């Protein structure tokens with residue numbers, strides 16, 4: 518077993534979680550971060566539950582063992598809804614009782630309700646909407662609130678393949694019936710959608726509050742670390758940021774450069790996926 522870790526890991530199926538990692542680093546620059554994108558296995562959205570769990574567990578184990586991460590944030594909604602509970606309830610206590618894994622679903626819903634949301638729309642991958650985890654978790658926070666889920670499967674391919682010119686039409690079709698339900702808020706429940714949050718705000722004409730996880734997770738993490746000094750004091754504070762991917766391909770390199778600037782090296786992450 519590896520010695521106690523010291524860094525904050527952020528994991529996503531691909532690129533999207535880098536928006537969250539970047540926002541967290543900007544808000545809390547003192548800590549050391551390791552970002553891992555499982556670019557070899559993206560997208561997770563169409564996979565079986567077992568496959569998503571195994572891929573998530575392997576990625577987290579890699580961050581724990583190879584990078585001394587004490588805390589890992591699963592940036593991916595699809596992995597959060599599928600794997601987080603089992604990872605927290607079985608994998609951690611059995612293998613790494615002192616470490617922590619956090620997801621994005623509960624902080625997002627807490628944030629929504631703190632802002633007074635009760636009629637909450639959710640756009641996300643088919644998998645995330647169908648899992649009903651957002652619906653289950655909101656009831657625990659405030660039974661008054663309701664989730665209106667809309668799977669938006671065309672958005673990830675459009676975002677990944679420079680389909681901006683089709684975006685207004687596709688988004689408009691997805692959003693119109695949702696907005697008609699009388700929503701007060703709309704959750705962007707997929708890390709990819711952070712890149713189109715301005716477009717969604719424009720199309721909804723600011724009639725609903727658009728909740729984007731890059732704006733939600735940094736203050737929630739800050740609050741978590743304040744409430745958990747046993748974790749916070751173990752974290753190293755050299756202000757480093759390292760970026761890893763399971764497949765360092767040209768499109769990933771291009772996108773990382775766009776997001777993080779040209780000086781961000783990307784290293785190959787090699788580990789067993791089974």
Ligand code: DGL
Pocket residue numbers: 529530531533534559560561562563592593594595596642645673706707708709
């Ligand atoms: N990053 C995933 C999420 O937040 C979407 C992409 C995928 O299917 O892997 O749901």
